[in-house]
């Protein structure tokens with residue numbers, strides 16, 4: 001199925017995802033309305049659209065990437081504004097901030113993803129598209145339709161073009177082992193997962209007992225949905241290096257790379273970091289606009 005040729009689309013974008021928004025507008029052949037953001041001395045932001053979007057369906061494109069709360073509020077504001085032009089507003093949120101807060105891990109914790117889901121709907125979004133949402137449990141928090149597309153095939157195609165020697169795909173934690181298995185299948189290799197433990201109070205990561213016998217001399221591809229501080233990947237890299245692996249490539253969809261994580265990963269011995277443009281970074285080597293355009297056209 002393709003977009004009904006009579007359905008006119010228009011895109012609105014904020015500062016966080018201009019690259020994807022422009023590429024998406026080129027793929028969909030529709031206008032992309034930019035915006036300017038003025039931040040007042042007290043921290044409040046005033047967003048002004050560059051023109052009025054004209055479409056039967058308006059697509060608001062903006063990741064909830066750091067600064068997460070600011071970008072989220074700006075996304076909500078653009079959705080709210082889009083509703084003045086159309087009753088159908090798709091929120092394309094390539095990186096869904098707060099997706100890791102999808103359950104009450106410790107007593108009293110607020111499941112903020114539920115709040116985010118309610119706010120997006122209340123602002124006026126009628127459909128959401130996101131990329132590699134942290135968990136399937138997170139998707140269930142949304143009452144409006146949410147489509148989760150995966151960048152893993154595109155990341156795997158990119159990695160496959162690298163001259164890998166006897167590659168092994170490794171997930172830094174057991175929760176990502178299905179992802180690693182799929183990734184391995186796509187690059188014709190095998191896979192394993194490390195045992196990672198995170199202190200829920202401090203956030204500190206430790207690696208549990210890992211019996212890895214077949215890493216010696218092999219190139220490793222560490223795969224995860226996201227890198228934040230890089231702590232998980234650095235600990236994994238140190239372990240795998242100590243066990244005699246060859247080069248380590250790191251692939252993830254969302255490279256938040258906070259607190260100098262990129263430099264720390266390189267210093268830990270990572271050969272290359274490959275991420276997508278859900279969060280623009282020097283490591284963004286894979287474009288997700290094509291998979292987002294496909295899901296928009298096939299679910300019109």
Ligand code: R5P
Pocket residue numbers: 172173175205224225226227228229230231232233
């Ligand atoms: C957690 O389960 C995620 O999949 C990532 O492994 C985690 O968010 C990475 O965080 P950091 O880079 O700070 O270790």
